[in-house]
Amino acid sequence: MEPSLARYIWTHTKKQQLWILMIVVLSMVPYFMSFDLPKLIVNGPIQGGGFEQPGATQPFMRLHYNLPFIGEVQFFSGFQLDRNATLFALSLVFLLLVIINGLFKLYINTYKGRLGERMLRRIRFDLVDRVLRFPPVYFKRVKSAEVATMVKDEVEPLGGFIGDAFVQPVLLGGQALTAMLFIMVQNVWLGMIAAVIVGIQIVLIPRMRRRLIVLGRERQLTARALSGRVGEIVDGIGAVHVHDTSNYERADIAARLGLIFKIRFDLYQWKFMVKFLNNFLAQLTPFLFYMIGGYLVIQGRLDVGQLVAVIGAYKDLPGPMKELIDWDQARQDVQVKYQQVVEQFTVEDLIAPRIGALTIDDPAPMTNPLSAVSLSMVDDGGAMLLNRISLQIKPGETVALVSTTTGGAEALAEAFARLNWPDSGRVASGADDLLELPEAVTGRRMSYASSDVFLFQASLRDNLLYGLKHAPLTSVPYDGAAADQRRWNIQEARRSGNPELDIHSDWINYASAGATGPHDLFEAVRRVLDAVVLSRDILDLGLRSSADLTRHTELARRIVELRAALRTRLEHEGLSGLVAPFEPGAYNKEATIGQNLLFGAAAGPELADRALAANPYFASVLKQAGLDRTFYEMGMEIAEQAIELFADLPPDHQFFQQLAFMSAEEIPAYESLLQRLKNRPYEAVSESDRAMIVTLSFAYIEPRHRFGLLSDELMSKIVAARNRFYENLPPELQNAVERYDPAKYIAAATVMDNVLFGRVGNNHPDAPDRIRSIVYDILDELGLYAELLDVGLDFNVGSGGRRLTGGQRQKLDVARALLKRPDFLILNRPLSALDQRMQDKVLRNVLEEARRDGHSPAIVWVVTNPAMAMMFDRVIVFDSGQLVEDGTHETLLAGSGIFKELLS
């Protein structure tokens, strides 16, 4: 990158800089005119200059000039106006100038701002573009948070400076020079004095600023290191807690903040010191004028008029000077920042742009063998991982790489995946160096999965399809306002040197997954998920989440059919007792009282959980139904029982998991509440206390808690209250609850709850598992299995995929690699988080899936267990960075080498 900020700005914005300079110069004309006008107004119409006679008039807007050699030329004789009319006319001209000046200012500021923002966009894009092209080794040394802070924060001030980069010095320099010249004309000696002081300022101040620059650089580095550390704490929070090192981290952060404070404070001290000196020097000049100039006047060598004129002219010098110095400070500041960032982003061995160039058309299959030619790999510490290995992987062959702990098979896999670069020797596809092939070839015709999985914070689907998003394949039709917006986007992208690629285009390369479009992609997805044995997990996720009805319409459309099928099936198997269905006119004993009252899913915070009892409308319904007192008494009973049972237990006791009514932390509050309310009549209890107590009863399930609080009469009253609640539901609550309706899908509830449309009985410990497998059966029978899998694919995997287990992440990574249907599939201990049985199963499935439909990719698998090698055509054994054995499973087994040793 361009090391000098000024040149970087000039290269990319010279036209705009010149244009804005021109506009600024042009804006000076009305600006200076508006200076002269007040004098005209005061002297003319207000004080009556030129209007001494009553009825006298003056010409207005007379255009006349004194041209050299020609004499006075009159272009326009002007209107003759009297005193009042002149006052109004001149005032209007003044107003006009105010507006013109304002408009100029508006235009200039907007233009400068836009210029700065465009440059900022360009710089940031350039930086990220470089990150995308850094060599792999760089990422072992840099913290992600530091790179992020450089791209985001450290270049930010550049935007504000860029608009002023050239205009400001020209303009201010011009003003200062004019004032200087004027002083010189009045009196050379006094002019010399002013010039000397300005000279001192120009020499001294930047010198003092050097320290500011050093401090500024330190400030930037320490702040960057701070954000790197904060990022590390976030990423490594588990390690912090596991080792009780949170106070060590606190100390570290406090020490860093202390250092940053010291630097920043030093910076302030110097800054104001410099400012003080600067101001002092500016004020020193008038002192000298008064003293020396005054002396000269007394001596009679200078007349008073000149002195006054010089002092008057000097007024205009410090302003521009000060701004110029400020500008210079800003310049140095951003220059330092810019340099710091550029230094960090100037890396050797940057990946050439052509490697990552956008390629729309799919490259031809890789039919050449993949080979390592006298390949050596070294780790970051300099230790030899692979020592001059030569081997060849032919297309279509399946190879197990077996390795002792220091074998180096992983390093070979990483070399093939280009994740690490050879120290010497090379990896090649046929005659081509693999590193010279564009990523469009290696990224589409080869795929790689390892135990070290990275997932993006997006849905499972997005992560799975990520490996297919190489290029925008469709052009999205935009119309109306969207088309304008798109045009604007393209135009602005061009102006900032950004690419015009449309993120809203369809990037998914269906063909490489063996599909023709979105409609049949799912088949491919399902097959790879089945292959890695992940489908069941995703189905479970689907059942537990609420479906997005705009996408999964089929599920909602056939919900009645589904529910009926489940009932029939349960009856058929004699399992009806497992589920208590929701029926609009009946009490569901397996559900809580709250659920029976609301008989719907809360879709907003108004009626959810604890808010229900406190909701005024809900409370009024209970009152009308004569239930308020009943529930209060029931709540008191529950509170007493719960406190009797649990009050003695320490708050972390595992029994608290069984207490549905309140948390361990709430026990003391309820204890004191109970004492306070014990003998108080119901009427004397405050609304909020009532809600606290009533809410306890809402969590009650008779078969589970067995306090004996529910009678038939109470149940029918609850059902009546339920109907009353919905009869007069006020409009503001219409959207807060979705009523259970046997014929309708409940958007706010999970898929499982929707299919079940009831509660699983509490008395059957294995009921949830049995019901779940029945539900899967039914979904499959009704052809809704795919739909549910699709719901599961909506699941957001969380930051770095942390909402999935390690095993699930690894399976997903393998599925992603498989989905591409590559020519070379490289798997580097891809399933290390799974147990051996599961690894074997997935291995078998993957080998089969990869070869489906007559495909025959080469598969290179670094196995975790030598026994897995049996499934491969060829086995290559590594030990201490050397290739020690190479052959079929049988031949190696027949020999007496390391492989046999490893197996025993």
Added chain:
Amino acid sequence: MLLKDEVGMLQRVPLFSGIEPTKLKLLAFTSDRVSYGAGQILFRQGDEGDAAYVILSGRADILVDSDSGPIKVAELMPNSIVGEIAILCNSSRTATVRAASPLEALRIRKDHFLRLMKEFPEMTIEILRVLADRLNHTTADLIDARSAK
């Protein structure tokens, strides 16, 4: 059956007879009330032991696998506890328990059971007594079997 009735039942189980009623109530509350139809399996021989069961009503058979199919070795009556051995030894189930009639039981989870033992030594001693008793019987049986040979 309500919680307080369950407490009454638990009091009649020798293992729990020495424990004060409020603690028994807590045990009952934190246990799951489960019901089975005749012929349903509570747990199978070889399963991992994750809970003990107190029979509240109904009968159950204890079956042991043999070469000629399952053999019934004992019958469980209300107020008896079953499955506590596997919890204590961290071993798998030594027998299968099958409901012989509609059955109601309290399912006491392993971690709850162990916690109770820690907190109530009298219960632990009672369990020791039962175990020692069983060992006595087994030893006597063994002697009988040897001398009969």
